[in-house]
Amino acid sequence: xxxxxxxxxxxxxxxxxxxxxxxxxxxxxxxxxxxxxxxxxxxxxxxxxxxxxxxxxxxxxxxxxxxxxxxxxxxxxxxxxxxxxxxxxxxxxxxxxxxxxxxxxxxxxxxxxxxxxxxxxxxxxxxxxxxxxxxxxxxxxxxxxxxxxxxxxxxxxxxxxxxxxxxxxxxxxxxxxxxxxxxxxxxxxxxxxxxxxxxxxxxxxxxxxxxxxxxxxxxxxxxxxxxxxxxxxxxxxxxxxxxxxxxxxxxxxxxxxxxxxxxxxxxxxxxxxxxxxxxxxxxxxxxxxxxxxxxxxxxxxxxxxxxxxxxxxxxxxxxxxxxxxxxxxxxxxxxxxxxxxxxxxxxxxxxxxxxxxxxxxxxxxxxxxxxxxxxxxxxxxxxxxxxxxxxxxxxxxxxxxxxxxxxxxxxxx
Numbered sequence: 586x587x588x589x590x591x592x593x594x595x596x597x598x599x600x601x602x603x604x605x606x607x608x609x610x611x612x613x614x615x616x617x618x619x620x621x622x623x624x625x626x627x628x629x630x631x632x633x634x635x636x637x638x639x640x641x642x643x644x645x646x647x648x649x650x651x652x653x654x655x656x657x658x659x660x661x662x663x664x665x666x667x668x669x670x671x672x673x674x675x676x677x678x679x680x681x682x683x684x685x686x687x688x689x690x691x692x693x694x695x696x697x698x699x700x701x702x703x704x705x706x707x708x709x710x711x712x713x714x715x716x717x718x719x720x721x722x723x724x725x726x727x728x729x730x731x732x733x734x735x736x737x738x739x740x741x742x743x744x745x746x747x748x749x750x751x752x753x754x755x756x757x758x759x760x761x762x763x764x765x766x767x768x769x770x771x772x773x774x775x776x777x778x779x780x781x782x783x784x785x786x787x788x789x790x791x792x793x794x795x796x797x798x799x800x801x802x803x804x805x806x807x808x809x810x811x812x813x814x815x816x817x818x819x820x821x822x823x824x825x826x827x828x829x830x831x832x833x834x835x836x837x838x839x840x841x842x843x844x845x846x847x848x849x850x851x852x853x854x855x856x857x858x859x860x861x862x863x864x865x866x867x868x869x870x871x872x873x874x875x876x877x878x879x880x881x882x883x884x885x886x887x888x889x890x891x892x893x894x895x896x897x898x899x900x901x902x903x904x905x906x907x908x909x910x911x912x913x914x915x916x917x918x919x920x921x922x923x924x925x926x927x928x929x930x931x932x933x934x935x936x937x938x939x940x941x942x943x944x945x946x947x948x949x950x951x952x953x954x955x956x957x958x959x960x961x962x963x964x965x966x967x968x969x970x971x972x973x974x975x976x977x978x979x980x981x982x983x984x985x986x987x988x989x990x991x992x993x994x995x996x997x998x
Contacts, residue, residue: 589671591677591681593671594671594672594673594677595647595681597651597669597670597671598647598648598649598650598651598671598672598673599646599647601648601651601661601662601668602646602647602648602695602697603646604660604661604662604841605646605648605695605697605731605809605841606809606839606840606841643690643691643692643693644691644692644693644694644695644727644729645681645682645685645690645691645693645694645695646695647673647678647681647694647695647696647697648662648673648696648697648698648699649672649673649675649678649696649697649698649699649707649710649711649714650670650671650672650673650698650699650701651668651670651671651672651699652670652672652699652701653699653700653701654699654700654701654702654703655699655700655767655769655770656769657756657766657767657769657770658766658767658814659757659766659767659811659814659843662699672701675710675713675714675717676717678694678696678714679714679717679718679721679722682694682718682724683718683722683724686724686726691726692726692727693726693727693728693729693749694714694718694726694727694728694729695729695731696711696714696715696728696729696730696731697730697731698710698711698731698733700733704733704734704735704736705736705737705740707733707736708732708733708736708737708740708741708744709740711730711731711732711733711744712730712740712743712744712747715728715730715744715747715748716743716747718747719747727749727750727804728747728748728749728750729748729749729750729751729752729804730744730747730748730750730751730752731751731752731753731754732744732751732752732753732778732782733753734753734770734771734774734775734777734778734779735771735774735778736778738778738781741778741781741782742781742785742801745782745785745786745801745802746799746800746801748802749802749803749804750802750804750805750806750807750836751782751802751806752806752807752808752809753775753778753779753782753806753808754775754808754809754810755772755775755776755779755808755809755810755825755829756770756775756809756810756811757810757811757814757815757817758810758812758815758817758821758822758825759815759817759821759825760772761815762814762815762816762817765815766814766815776832776833779806779808779829779832779833780832780833782802782806782833783806783833783834785801785802786801786802786805786806786834788801789801789802789803804836805834805835805836806833806835806836807835807836807837807838807839808829808833808835808837808838808839809838809839809840809841810822810825810826810838810839810840810841811841811843812840812841812842812843812859812862812863812866813842813843813844813859813862814843818887818891818892818893819862819865819866819869819884819887819892819893819894820884820887820892820893821892822840822866823866823869823870823873823880823883823884823887824880824884826838826870826873826880827873827880827883830873830874838870840863840866840867840870841863842859842860842862842863843859844859858896861896862894862896865894865895865896865899865900866894868899868900868901869883869886869894869900872900872901875932876901876925876926876932877922877925878904878926882904883900883904885904885907885908886900886901886903886904886907887900887903897987897988898983898986898987898988899928901926901928902928902961902986902987904926905926905927905928905965906982906983906986909982911923911926912927912964912965912966913964913965913966913967913972913973914926914927914965914966914967915966915967915968916938916942916947916952916966916967916968917942917946917947917967917968917969921935921936921939924938924939927962927965927966928961928962928965928986929956929957929958929959929961929962929965930952930955930956930962931956933955934952934955934956937955938952938955946969947968947969948968948969948970948971949963949968949969949970949971951968952966952968960985960986961986964979964982964985964986
């Protein structure tokens with residue numbers, strides 16, 4: 586087999602990394618190179634992908650290798666998959682990160698890997714990259730490491746001393762799905778590793794009063810869930826995500842849509858558009874994280890029989906249409922929690938309403954300036970000069986407030 590050059594490896598391993606979703610860089614400490622070193626975590630516009638042609642998309646997002654000793658059925662890089670393989674050395678990843686940073690292509694590194702030789706060996710290689718960047722080259726930019734739950738806890742702990750964020754994939758929403766599709770992986774071991782990271786983060790937070798105390802994953806930990814590879818419903822996904830947030834104090838749960846890759850022997854049918862389903866789950870996650878919805882409330886937005894979220898409308902609107910008796914709410918009197926449940930009103934809009942009504946009564950025109958579509962909002966609220974009357978009780982309300990489908994022009998003016 587011909588030896589691959591660095592450019593060929595980069596092409597293969599940057600493309601292979603696109604299936605890893607958890608690469609946001611928010612939430613870490615401010616750090617720059619004014620006192621020496623190279624890099625910064627303070628740059629704006631951190632994006633979630635890397636373009637092979639070298640365009641600036643901020644994070645160098647790559648795998649150390651796409652070879653793997655595991656044979657997870659949903660993974661394109663599984664042992665039995667017929668894909669082109671490549672592998673970086675730790676020194677090559679360090680060189681690429683520094684070279685791309687100096688060219689202003691990136692502001693940080695997102696590094697994951699298939700499992701080679703053993704979990705411990707692979708984890709050692711990931712830690713070696715982060716250690717070299719920090720200690721040998723004074724790199725102060727953002728580093729996100731995907732860690733391996735089967736690795737020695739001490740190796741995972743070392744990773745947290747160098748990385749801004751750690752993530753450990755729970756893989757699938759249900760234990761049954763994990764057992765069937767990834768029998769070499771253990772849900773218990775995965776959650777055990779996540780618990781270890783959480784404990785280390787909490788210990789580091791408790792030690793902040795000491796200046797010499799080392800920081801541990803200051804941007805916290807996250808996880809990734811593959812959606813659509815098994816029979817898990819949206820209700821199952823929402824329930825699992827809520828449990829993970831509470832149990833491990835995660836910064837984010839990332840949802841990755843599974844799209845079957847056809848081969849010569851079979852084509853797996855897609856029952857629901859995977860990317861739209863992923864989008865609705867992210868919206869549901871947003872309701873729990875920023876709008877005060879409980880997991881049970883979000884799950885109530887799903888169909889009570891199939892436990893799947895509607896794809897034609899967002900979960901907040903679906904919830905409001907199902908619980909029509911809670912509307913309309915008075916923008917001049919309703920508590921903040923009730924306003925956050927009004928379709929079309931975001932957190933900033935609600936905060937503006939709460940602040941403004943201390944000084945004057947709000948009219949519908951005032952609300953219209955705070956939302957993209959006042960037509961979507963009107964059936965669900967009362968203002969000084971507006972009361973929906975018959976509109977809020979109409980049986981055909983859904984088509985009136987659902988987004989209109991339109992064909993976009995390919996060559997827009």
